[in-house]
Amino acid sequence: MKVGFIGTGKMGEAIIAALTASRGTYRIFACEVDxxxxxxxxxxxxxxxxxxxxxxxxxxxxxxxxxxxxDLDAVLKEMAPSITKDHLFISIAAGKTIAHMNSIIRKGKVVRVMPNLATLVSEGMSVFCKSKRVTAQDKKMVVSLLSCFGKVLELPEARFDAVTALSGSGPAFFAYLMDLMVNAAVEEGLERKDALLMAEQTMLGTSKLLIENNLDPQELIDAVSSPKGTTAAGMTRLKNQEVSKIISRTIKAAAKRSKELSK
Ligand SMILES: NC(=O)c1ccc[n+]([C@@H]2O[C@H](COP(=O)([O-])OP(=O)(O)OC[C@H]3O[C@@H](n4cnc5c(N)ncnc54)[C@H](OP(=O)(O)O)[C@@H]3O)[C@@H](O)[C@H]2O)c1
Known part of the structure; x- marks a missing residue:
């Protein structure tokens, strides 16, 4: 299958690398101004x-x-006169709505995707929505392309601000929390590099446990917390320090900013 790319920066390259490494036979054609x-x-x-x-x-x-x-509008304007009804665009540009892209290209079909930085290691989370003209066959093809670099979920475009806040910005939020935990462990006497290894592997393992055992986070917490044990002692603190309010405000702030940027 022939696949095109406009822009081969960090994300473009990560997707090209994933397609090249996948079992699908993709022939890639790219455009890059740099x-x-x-x-x-x-x-x-x-x-x-x-x-x-x-x-x-x-x-x-x-x-x-x-x-x-x-840079997206300029690219779309440049291509517009040559676009036919059969062209299918998969846009990963944050905040650019389908209506906005359609208003420039007029012909062609559009899929809007919010991927995240973990695309670089083929563990991305891609959420997509599509324009009316996208067929069931197009959708199948898009899912198989996006699956080459992580998990894929279709949601209505109205959910994209929340998506951006959770899986788009999420890697930074998780990394921040991890850094705080590492710093605290260093205060308890660990060397930073050891603490980082432990935190990274624990985050990876926790994700795998949740996914592979189809667990709800609360079920995992219950499984680790024995009465009066160390986890329970820490959890009591977490629950008493208004962490839930802070996390809620964090996600709300990111979603609000995403909404502002889409206008
Ligand atoms: N990074 C993330 O975590 C993340 C997550 C979700 C979505 N995204 C989206 O992914 C998109 C790409 O991000 P990125 O971090 O990969 O950006 P990037 O590294 O800046 O890559 C974009 C590339 O496209 C080139 N370019 C600009 N105008 C062009 C044109 N008219 N024709 C062809 N190439 C052109 C740029 O060249 P110049 O440098 O010379 O301009 C650059 O090499 C963004 O829209 C972003 O919103 C990124």
Whole structure:
């Protein structure tokens, strides 16, 4: 299958790398304005990298839009005259709505995706929504492409601010909490590198436990907390320090900002 990319920065490259490594036979055609970057991508993946976005449109009907949100409108305007009803765009640009993209391109089909940084290690979380013209077959293809670099979920576009706050910004929030736990463990006498290894592996293991045993977080907490034990002592503190209010305000602030940026 031929797949196009407009923009081969951090996210674009991560997706190209995942598709290249997957079992699917993808032929990739990319457009990159940064000449040095274009050379690097061409060398690393042995793919065609063009200067003009229209060259990608002429090579394939399925195109990832992986430029920064502030560059997206210019890219869409440049391509608009050459877009046909069969072109399917998969946009990962944060905050750019389907209605907004449709107002520029007029023809073609659009899927909007909110991926996250874990795409770089093929453990991403991609949430997508689609325009009316996207067919069931298009959707199947999009899910199989997105599945190459993590888990995939379809949700209505109205949920995208909450999605952005949870899985889009989530890696930073989890990393912040992890850093606080590591700092506290250092105060208890651990070396930072040891504490970091323990925290990282514990976060990874906790995620795996929840996923593979289909557990609710509370079930896992109950399983680890024996009465009057160490976990219970820590949990009592966590519950008494208004952590839930702070986390709720954090997610609300990120969702509010996402809404503002979409306007
Ligand atoms: N990073 C994340 O965690 C994350 C998460 C979710 C969604 N996203 C979305 O992913 C998108 C890409 O982010 P990124 O971090 O990969 O950005 P990035 O590293 O800046 O990559 C974008 C690339 O596209 C190039 N470009 C700009 N205009 C172009 C054009 N007209 N034609 C072809 N190439 C063009 C840029 O070149 P120049 O540098 O020369 O401009 C750059 O190399 C963004 O829209 C962002 O909202 C990112």
């Amino acid at each position: 000449a040095e970057r274009a050379k690097t991508i061409k060398r690393r993946y042995a793919i065609n990298v063009y200067k003009r976005s229209v060259s990608v449109l002429e090579s394939t009907n399925i195109i990832f839009l992986a430029v920064k949100p502030q």
